[in-house]
Amino acid sequence: MTTINRLSRCKPLLGTYVEVELSGALTDAELLRASQLVFLRIEAVHQAMSFHCGDSELTRINRQAYQSAMTISDELRSVLEQGLLLSQASAGLYDLTVGGRLVVQGQLPDHGFMIDEQASWQDIELDGSRLRFHKPLVLDLGGIAKGYAVDEAFGALEPLMDRLCVTINAGGDLRMSDWRGQSVGIKSPANPEQLQVVAMQDAALASSACYYQEHGSVIYSPASRDALQSENSISVFAPNCMLADALTKIAFLDAHSGTLIRQMGGKAYVLKPSGQFSVL
Numbered sequence: 001m002t003t004i005n006r007l008s009r010c011k012p013l014l015g016t017y018v019e020v021e022l023s024g025a026l027t028d029a030e031l032l033r034a035s036q037l038v039f040l041r042i043e044a045v046h047q048a049m050s051f052h053c054g055d056s057e058l059t060r061i062n063r064q065a066y067q068s069a070m071t072i073s074d075e076l077r078s079v080l081e082q083g084l085l086l087s088q089a090s091a092g093l094y095d096l097t098v099g100g101r102l103v104v105q106g107q108l109p110d111h112g113f114m115i116d117e118q119a120s121w122q123d124i125e126l127d128g129s130r131l132r133f134h135k136p137l138v139l140d141l142g143g144i145a146k147g148y149a150v151d152e153a154f155g156a157l158e159p160l161m162d163r164l165c166v167t168i169n170a171g172g173d174l175r176m177s178d179w180r181g182q183s184v185g186i187k188s189p190a191n192p193e194q195l196q197v198v199a200m201q202d203a204a205l206a207s208s209a210c211y212y213q214e215h216g217s218v219i220y221s222p223a224s225r226d227a228l229q230s231e232n233s234i235s236v237f238a239p240n241c242m243l244a245d246a247l248t249k250i251a252f253l254d255a256h257s258g259t260l261i262r263q264m265g266g267k268a269y270v271l272k273p274s275g276q277f278s279v280l
Contacts, residue, residue: 007031013042014146015052016171020153024164034160038153038168045149048075049141051099051108059111061131062099062138066114069125069132077129079141079148079242086246087121090260094250095121099140113138146173147206147245154241175204175241189233190273198277201237201267206244208252209233231273234280238266251280 006023020038022031050056061070072080086094100115102108114136123135150168154175157166166177176182179202185195189209209232234251238244243265250257251268258280261268268280 005031007035009035009039011039013039014046014149014170015142016146018042018171019167019169021167022164024160026160026163030160034157034164037156041153041156042149042170045075045145045152048073049079049145049148051140051142054111058139058141062113063111065131066133066136069130071129072131074129075148075152077126077131079144080124080126080131080139082148082242082246083141083144084121084124084126086250086264089264090250090254090257092121093253093257094246096139096141096144097121097123097137098143099138102140103138108140143249144242144246146170147204147241147243150175150204150241170241173204173206173241173245176200177203179203186235186271186277187233188273188275189231189271190275196271196275196277198235198269202239202244204238204241204244205235206238206241206248207233207235208248233271235269235271236261236266237269238264255280 004023005026005028008021010017010019020035022034048057051058053059057073057076061072064070083096097119099108100117100119103110103113103115104117115138116135119135119137123133123137125132125134150170150173153168154166157164161177168175174184179200182200183197184200184205185197186207188194188196234248236244236247236251238247247261247264247266251261258268269277270280271277
């Protein structure tokens with residue numbers, strides 16, 4: 001008879017808590033090593049893409065890519081390629097250059113950046129691993145890098161997936177290896193301590209809402225440059241966490257973006273304070 005062992009661990013990373021749940025026909029030591037692979041991979045992404053770290057790769061390019069072209073890591077290139085693809089598909093509704101606005105508003109640290117508040121995603125030139133900004137701008141990957149980190153952690157466990165069930169939850173950015181027939185709790189926008197239980201619709205889930213923002217929304221309209229507020233929360237199911245994470249921002253910005261999100265491979269839902277859960 002096969003013995004199924006289970007392990008749950010939690011560590012503070014990515015500005016939130018990352019929870020890992022593993023189960024399978026592995027020994028306790030093997031499960032522990034698997035969980036360590038998850039955290040090591042997430043820590044590496046965190047170090048490269050942290051806005052708050054003064055010597056992260058993201059901070060270096062935000063300081064220097066306007067002055068001259070820079071060679072970037074494969075990890076950062078993957079995230080920027082996805083972000084720019086979404087910017088193009090959404091006609092600029094999704095815009096990685098919101099970081100400049102957040103710095104000006106005091107919601108993100110200023111590491112000595114030059115900032116043109118009129119800069120946009122169209123001022124980013126990415127040619128393979130070569131990156132150049134055509135205006136002084138500041139990238140913020142907070143709306144996509146957390147999902148990417150979860151996906152990378154899943155990739156680190158790929159050799160074990162035939163013997164392992166995996167769930168990784170990074171502050172609401174969640175991915176399951178065996179998601180069919182599973183349910184998940186989404187925080188109520190009226191009271192985030194209460195959960196609305198819904199069926200998983202795909203392998204990954206991400207949500208966006210305003211309930212934990214001490215200084216108001218950090219989701220800005222690229223057109224008006226104003227911070228947006230909503231009493232609702234938005235959740236997107238998608239095949240991977242990076243896509244789900246990014247698509248929640250498009251859904252939050254445009255209540256009529258459901259068709260675009262489905263074309264991109266996601267399924268968007270709105271959770272109202274009343275508890276009503278509906279398709280976008």
